[in-house]
Amino acid sequence: MSQNPSSRQSLGPLSVGNIVSASLRLYRDHFKPYFLVSLRVTLWAFFPFVAILPLVVIAALTDNNIPLILLLIPVWLAILVYSLAKALTNGAVISRLAFGTLTNQPETVTDARKKVAPLMWRFLSMQVLLGLVLFLVNLLLTMAQLASFGTLGFLLGNLVGRDSVIILLVSLLGNIIFSTIYFWIYARYFIPEVPLAVENNISSFDALSRSLSLTKGFATKILVTILVALVITIPVYIIAGIPLVAGFVRLFMDNVTVGGVPSSDMAIQLTGTIVLSIVLFFLINIAALPFWQAMKAVIYYDLRSRREGLDLELRDSLGK
Amino acid sequence: MRFFNRVTLQTPESVELDFALAGIGNRVYAMLIDYLIWSLILVVALFAWAFFAWQLVDAWQSLIGTNRDLELWLIAVQFLLWFVIYIGYFIFFEVFWQGQTPGKRFVKIRVISDDGRPIKLQQATLRALLRPVDELFFCVGVLFIAFSQQEKRLGDWVAGTIVVQEEKPDNNSNFSLSEDAKNLADQLKQEGDLSALSPENFAVTRKYLQRRATLTTVAKAKLSNQLSQQIKQIISWEEKPGKEINDNLFLEAIYLAYQQQIHDSNI
Numbered sequence: 001m002s003q004n005p006s007s008r009q010s011l012g013p014l015s016v017g018n019i020v021s022a023s024l025r026l027y028r029d030h031f032k033p034y035f036l037v038s039l040r041v042t043l044w045a046f047f048p049f050v051a052i053l054p055l056v057v058i059a060a061l062t063d064n065n066i067p068l069i070l071l072l073i074p075v076w077l078a079i080l081v082y083s084l085a086k087a088l089t090n091g092a093v094i095s096r097l098a099f100g101t102l103t104n105q106p107e108t109v110t111d112a113r114k115k116v117a118p119l120m121w122r123f124l125s126m127q128v129l130l131g132l133v134l135f136l137v138n139l140l141l142t143m144a145q146l147a148s149f150g151t152l153g154f155l156l157g158n159l160v161g162r163d164s165v166i167i168l169l170v171s172l173l174g175n176i177i178f179s180t181i182y183f184w185i186y187a188r189y190f191i192p193e194v195p196l197a198v199e200n201n202i203s204s205f206d207a208l209s210r211s212l213s214l215t216k217g218f219a220t221k222i223l224v225t226i227l228v229a230l231v232i233t234i235p236v237y238i239i240a241g242i243p244l245v246a247g248f249v250r251l252f253m254d255n256v257t258v259g260g261v262p263s264s265d266m267a268i269q270l271t272g273t274i275v276l277s278i279v280l281f282f283l284i285n286i287a288a289l290p291f292w293q294a295m296k297a298v299i300y301y302d303l304r305s306r307r308e309g310l311d312l313e314l315r316d317s318l319g320k
Numbered sequence: 321m322r323f324f325n326r327v328t329l330q331t332p333e334s335v336e337l338d339f340a341l342a343g344i345g346n347r348v349y350a351m352l353i354d355y356l357i358w359s360l361i362l363v364v365a366l367f368a369w370a371f372f373a374w375q376l377v378d379a380w381q382s383l384i385g386t387n388r389d390l391e392l393w394l395i396a397v398q399f400l401l402w403f404v405i406y407i408g409y410f411i412f413f414e415v416f417w418q419g420q421t422p423g424k425r426f427v428k429i430r431v432i433s434d435d436g437r438p439i440k441l442q443q444a445t446l447r448a449l450l451r452p453v454d455e456l457f458f459c460v461g462v463l464f465i466a467f468s469q470q471e472k473r474l475g476d477w478v479a480g481t482i483v484v485q486e487e488k489p490d491n492n493s494n495f496s497l498s499e500d501a502k503n504l505a506d507q508l509k510q511e512g513d514l515s516a517l518s519p520e521n522f523a524v525t526r527k528y529l530q531r532r533a534t535l536t537t538v539a540k541a542k543l544s545n546q547l548s549q550q551i552k553q554i555i556s557w558e559e560k561p562g563k564e565i566n567d568n569l570f571l572e573a574i575y576l577a578y579q580q581q582i583h584d585s586n587i
Contacts, residue, residue, distance in 0.1 A: 017342070017349040021324065022343075022345075025321075025324070224349070228345055232348055232466075235462065236459075312527055
């Protein structure tokens with residue numbers, strides 16, 4: 001068996017499975033740069049939690065001086081907002097790098113960062129907008145579910161009794177239907193940071209509507225892609241859960257054998273396992289994030305090939 | 321860069337076959353579909369057996385009396401049934417559907433022997449028997465597939481198999497061409513220098529025609545304009561003033577003219 005030499009063909013539209021494989025391949029072949037950028041993302045995301053410590057110490061040392069604390073809160077909020085914007089921007093750097101490779105126009109991390117860094121506040125405002133949209137969607141769906149299935153359950157409850165299995169099934173059905181609608185909308189807004197990172201000078205609002213228009217008719221495909229990617233990444237996340245599960249099992253066993261209230265000793269142990277799990281989760285997140293960011297770029301590339309013939313343009317310009 | 325691993329196989333008849341390997345994404349996707357179907361079959365079979373066993377125990381009880389052994393036997397058969405379906409599902413389909421399970425067929429991948437031949441019963445059996453090991457902690461097989469050059473999980477190593485993508489030749493010409501295009505094609509053959517067109521140009525034109533139905537209106541207009549401008553330049557042909565030709569029509573005509581030209585030169 002032998003491997004063929006690489007061809008410089010552009011990829012064109014991809015199937016669900018190939019989107020996932022290509023994303024993993026992108027990450028594997030650029031492990032070091034992607035991982036280092038991912039490390040920055042995670043450190044920035046973690047920074048506000050570290051920054052809170054000195055602020056608490058300052059507050060404590062000054063005898064809980066109220067005006068000072070009132071001053072420190074906005075300082076911390078500013079740090080939070082800045083760190084979040086930094087984390088989002090770095091995440092987008094990975095997507096930009098991946099897209100560059102997909103379109104045969106690879107960039108160095110420095111170049112990609114130079115392009116993306118000035119858009120820092122747009123990434124933040126886009127994320128805030130996205131959060132608002134999803135929050136509103138969630139709120140409306142919850143209200144709709146209450147109004148439809150809630151009422152139905154109530155009426156049925158009067159007919160067949162509160163504890164009937166039918167009520168349970170009806171509410172389950174309601175949950176399935178409304179979660180499906182929510183996930184469907186979520187899929188439509190899955191990739192806005194990629195157009196923001198690679199297209200020329202678009203606003204955060206444009207980025208959201210780009211995501212919405214490109215994903216039209218492809219929400220199911222995106223959801224299936226996310227599902228397949230999740231199945232692949234689940235094993236690593238399970239690792240993070242092991243100490244936590246083990247901690248709880250021990251606590252449970254101790255409780256059964258001793259039969260008493262949890263002692264302070266156990267509380268310390270449990271805190272230890274929780275901290276360990278959080279640390280593990282952060283480490284695994286550093287490792288998994290580039291895969292997801294690359295996948296967003298691959299999905300974006302696939303959609304642009306299908307809907308805008310991106311690969312046709314490029315192939316032609318390569319042929320010249 | 322290369323996104324998908326490829327292998328070239330040497331068949332016993334010294335024929336070289338080139339395949340794209342299935343890739344981790346396709347394989348996990350196929351597995352998810354198979355497990356969905358498989359669990360439906362399992363649920364139906366186990367319920368049917370439970371129902372049958374229930375009836376049997378009832379009948380036995382009314383005729384002969386209680387028999388603990390019979391109940392144990394029936395439970396044992398239930399376990400056996402589970403095992404047979406778990407293993408049998410994959411063996412059955414991989415052997416009788418030429419290396420494809422329903423999931424693999426949907427995802428368009430296939431198991432073949434290392435020498436490119438269809439897999440045999442014993443290979444399918446080995447793959448199926450090692451499946452539980454590959455699924456240990458959800459990850460043994462995934463790691464093997466994702467990080468080895470030939471994308472083999474343990475079952476593939478032992479059985480001597482690989483999983484490849486089914487690649488359909490890209491000559492799908494399922495797109496409609498207008499009547500006017502045929503006339504224009506004749507005109508282009510006479511007036512334009514079609515020999516200047518490269519196979520690459522033709523491939524792009526064909527791809528555009530294949531895909532234009534799914535393109536957005538803006539992208540369609542932009543791409544067709546860009547492509548037809550470039551091709552007009554290549555074949556040194558210009559439309560007569562006042563008789564502007566629609567870009568899409570022009571590209572259809574180019575597609576036809578190029579094909580006819582190849583056809584003519586082959587005769």
